[in-house]
Amino acid sequence: NAGVMQNPRHLVRRRGQEARLRCSPMKGHSHVYWYRQLPEEGLKFMVYLQKENIIDESGMPKERFSAEFPKEGPSILRIQQVVRGDSAAYFCASSRQADYGYTFGSGTRLTVV
Amino acid sequence: SQQGEEDPQALSIQEGENATMNCSYKTSINNLQWYRQNSGRGLVHLILIRSNEREKHSGRLRVTLDTSKKSSSLLITASRAADTASYFCAVPNFGNEKLTFGTGTRLTIIP
Numbered sequence: 001n002a003g004v005m006q007n008p009r010h011l012v013r014r015r016g017q018e019a020r021l022r023c024s025p026m027k028g029h030s031h032v033y034w035y036r037q038l039p040e041e042g043l044k045f046m047v048y049l050q051k052e053n054i055i056d057e058s059g060m061p062k063e064r065f066s067a068e069f070p071k072e073g074p075s076i077l078r079i080q081q082v083v084r085g086d087s088a089a090y091f092c093a094s095s096r097q098a099d100y101g102y103t104f105g106s107g108t109r110l111t112v113v
Numbered sequence: 114s115q116q117g118e119e120d121p122q123a124l125s126i127q128e129g130e131n132a133t134m135n136c137s138y139k140t141s142i143n144n145l146q147w148y149r150q151n152s153g154r155g156l157v158h159l160i161l162i163r164s165n166e167r168e169k170h171s172g173r174l175r176v177t178l179d180t181s182k183k184s185s186s187l188l189i190t191a192s193r194a195a196d197t198a199s200y201f202c203a204v205p206n207f208g209n210e211k212l213t214f215g216t217g218t219r220l221t222i223i224p
Contacts, residue, residue, distance in 0.1 A: 033211060056206075
């Protein structure tokens with residue numbers, strides 16, 4: 001059981017480029033969550049998805065950010081036209097059902113230069 | 114917001130001592146969860162305690178929940194250097210169960 005797989009581990013983008021972060025949930029988990037963490041801070045919720053559905057995107061910035069969890073393949077967090085303020089660690093988590101504990105991936109550290 | 118808040122923000126103790134961290138939250142919950150994060154890594158789920166439970170144990174970890182006070186505590190007994198990490202409590206958002214995390218307690222175990 002490989003756990004939650006996130007890639008890439010580190011991503012460097014220039015301002016204005018697009019960043020694509022991938023997350024493969026644990027086998028048997030149908031709930032996927034994305035969080036952002038700034039240095040020395042807690043995790044901020046971004047979006048909660050199930051297969052082909054966005055359940056809650058209340059933490060997503062209205063512009064430039066989007067997420068999907070297609071029927072086949074990993075969940076994708078997409079950030080268009082990145083800015084320096086997007087630099088952070090982005091964590092994906094999955095769970096078997098809504099009121100179970102989460103399993104987290106190791107995160108993607110995005111640096112915008 | 115249903116965010117859990119940990120207290121203290123930082124804690125340093127000698128190896129072998131017990132460490133206690135507290136969490137407070139705002140509204141009714143059906144469960145509360147504790148996670149550990151080592152520097153630069155993802156979070157690891159430690160314990161989930163449900164609203165009808167008052168205490169739960171897992172190895173050297175003991176979690177209590179007082180729903181009347183809307184608070185929880187995490188006790189780590191006989192601490193080890195490897196326990197050095199940040200510890201977060203998380204509570205589900207009523208309705209869709211997404212977890213909201215506090216800012217964490219940074220625990221340092223001094224060898």
